[in-house]
Amino acid sequence: MLFSLFCAFAVAASGVHAAGVRPGQIKHLVTFGDSYTDTVSTGDKGTAWPVYAAGYSKTTLHPFARSGATCSNNITFRPFPPVFESQLPLYFTETGNGSLRLPAGETVYTLWIGTNDLGVNSLVTGSNNASVVDVVACMVDWVRVLYKSGARNFIVQNMIPLELTVLYAADSYPNRFWAVERNASDWSVLMREMVLSGNALTKLMLQALAPTLPGSHIAVFDSHSLIQDIHDRPALYLNGTVPLNVTGCWDSCVAPVGGGDLVCTVQNGTARDSYLWADELHPSEQSDRIIAREIALTLEGKRSRWSTWLN
Numbered sequence: 001m002l003f004s005l006f007c008a009f010a011v012a013a014s015g016v017h018a019a020g021v022r023p024g025q026i027k028h029l030v031t032f033g034d035s036y037t038d039t040v041s042t043g044d045k046g047t048a049w050p051v052y053a054a055g056y057s058k059t060t061l062h063p064f065a066r067s068g069a070t071c072s073n074n075i076t077f078r079p080f081p082p083v084f085e086s087q088l089p090l091y092f093t094e095t096g097n098g099s100l101r102l103p104a105g106e107t108v109y110t111l112w113i114g115t116n117d118l119g120v121n122s123l124v125t126g127s128n129n130a131s132v133v134d135v136v137a138c139m140v141d142w143v144r145v146l147y148k149s150g151a152r153n154f155i156v157q158n159m160i161p162l163e164l165t166v167l168y169a170a171d172s173y174p175n176r177f178w179a180v181e182r183n184a185s186d187w188s189v190l191m192r193e194m195v196l197s198g199n200a201l202t203k204l205m206l207q208a209l210a211p212t213l214p215g216s217h218i219a220v221f222d223s224h225s226l227i228q229d230i231h232d233r234p235a236l237y238l239n240g241t242v243p244l245n246v247t248g249c250w251d252s253c254v255a256p257v258g259g260g261d262l263v264c265t266v267q268n269g270t271a272r273d274s275y276l277w278a279d280e281l282h283p284s285e286q287s288d289r290i291i292a293r294e295i296a297l298t299l300e301g302k303r304s305r306w307s308t309w310l311n
Ligand SMILES: *[C@@H]1O[C@H](CO)[C@@H](O)[C@H](O)[C@H]1NC(C)=O
Pocket: 072, 074, 084
């Protein structure tokens, strides 16, 4: 007791910050992930959350996330640029040749991955020999690898309740992402179990990792609870000009079973901000603005209800 009190005073006196980043500290935001975070091929068909987050927090954005990505193609292969074999190598090339210079203390690194790893043509369809355990171990490795290269501040965004997306909902319809016959209620149950256990494991593994990385600050951003709350209490978040909609999407396309021409219903303009989902798999731009607002608070060293600094 006395010893820990002494330590607490020693830490305070030496000015070492206990948990999280300080207000004004962060000037750079470096993002890794998939189409949820890609700023060019955007999942929401609008402006991606990192652009909003950098604007809100007055930080400079360095975007590495790419649409279609998984954490590692060694684990869950998809023909897209994964975090480990494409996004990180590009980052290390740019920092190595001096074209990207990022002071560690002024930089936060984010990772939001898992949707494709767990999704169609991967875990949910039994398309590889991986498990959610492998996927989570890979996410946590991302912290380890960047830390080893000098990075210190991290935000790991957990997986959203994918069973609420149209693609993985029990009452789904054949769509552009999956038009082959399937048992939608089976998928929905499996997705929910994989996401919940994966997120619990992510938190536990990061809690175990954090004390082994001196000087690091690692936050878990609870995308899962945030998206669930938008789903449950949409009036607090959605602000479009048509009735609020958390089950459908503004770009909804029904496919004939077995594939063929899509039949689409598309909302335009301010109506889109009434939707939780942009299409059958992606959060809408308004959902992304909310995510950006909360990430920005975290970058600014302020409190966000959805972020927890582990150290
Ligand atoms: C992927 O596999 C290659 C070849 O076996 C290996 O060099 C690389 O380290 C692996 N990457 C990861 C993230 O496991």
